[in-house]
Amino acid sequence: MITTAPAAPGARCLICLHPLRTEEAHRTACDRCGHRIRAWLRELHRQLPLLTASLSRDTAPAQGRPGGRAHAPLPVREDVLSLLGPAAPGTVRDTRGDQSGPAPALAVIHAWAERLAEARDKRLPPYRPGHDYTRYLAAHLPYALTRDWIADLHTELAELIGRIRAITRTTPQRRPQPAPCPSCQSFGLVAEDWQPYTECTTCGLLLTRAEYSDHHARVMPGLYRMGLRLTLARHTTTEPTP
Ligand SMILES: [Zn+2]
Numbered sequence: 001m002i003t004t005a006p007a008a009p010g011a012r013c014l015i016c017l018h019p020l021r022t023e024e025a026h027r028t029a030c031d032r033c034g035h036r037i038r039a040w041l042r043e044l045h046r047q048l049p050l051l052t053a054s055l056s057r058d059t060a061p062a063q064g065r066p067g068g069r070a071h072a073p074l075p076v077r078e079d080v081l082s083l084l085g086p087a088a089p090g091t092v093r094d095t096r097g098d099q100s101g102p103a104p105a106l107a108v109i110h111a112w113a114e115r116l117a118e119a120r121d122k123r124l125p126p127y128r129p130g131h132d133y134t135r136y137l138a139a140h141l142p143y144a145l146t147r148d149w150i151a152d153l154h155t156e157l158a159e160l161i162g163r164i165r166a167i168t169r170t171t172p173q174r175r176p177q178p179a180p181c182p183s184c185q186s187f188g189l190v191a192e193d194w195q196p197y198t199e200c201t202t203c204g205l206l207l208t209r210a211e212y213s214d215h216h217a218r219v220m221p222g223l224y225r226m227g228l229r230l231t232l233a234r235h236t237t238t239e240p241t242p
């Protein structure tokens with residue numbers, strides 16, 4: 001379970017600006033933002049094949065025209081094409097904001113993997129067709145969460161995932177949970193597809209699925225009983241007296 005308190009004095013998450021907890025004080029971003037980035041990386045890995053499948057206008061698999069054409073009408077969707085390429089490894093990347101317009105998905109991911117490898121003084125594993133660097137980024141995320149560019153990574157991944165979801169129409173569903181938050185008691189707990197945590201939208205508490213499940217099993221029978229008693233009491237008090 002991850003709570004939002006107590007805070008280390010002064011230090012704040014560069015992404016959400018919430019105070020960092022004592023155990024997060026050596027980092028530049030909090031656990032919650034780190035988990036969000038990790039979930040996006042996992043989602044990106046699953047979304048990329050869906051994006052490729054969305055290339056053709058009739059949504060059939062692409063017919064081998066990755067280069068596109070100069071004149072309309074294109075047999076493929078231009079918005080998808082611009083996200084899918086060009087992403088040739090080894091070109092100049094845009095992690096420092098020197099490219100105008102949206103960058104292709106693989107290029108954004110690759111650029112951040114390169115930046116991470118560079119910061120760690122390591123060589124990036126060679127690019128293979130059909131491969132993306134989301135797992136590499138996830139594996140090195142604990143280090144990235146100590147860097148001052150973590151907010152830039154967060155922003156670029158957020159933009160990328162938003163653009164891809166709009167095309168593949170696979171926005172993760174958010175489902176309000178019936179049990180109240182064990183920390184602030186509000187009915188603000190929400191579970192979301194591909195997110196490992198159930199999150200309280202009121203106080204920011206994060207619960208693993210197992211923690212929520214235990215909590216649900218503990219509190220819901222009592223809540224049902226209380227609801228039943230309240231209903232009965234209301235029914236009794238509205239009975240006309242003889
Ligand atoms: Zn944060």
Ligand SMILES: [Zn+2]
Binds near residue numbers: 182201204
């Ligand atoms: Zn709460």
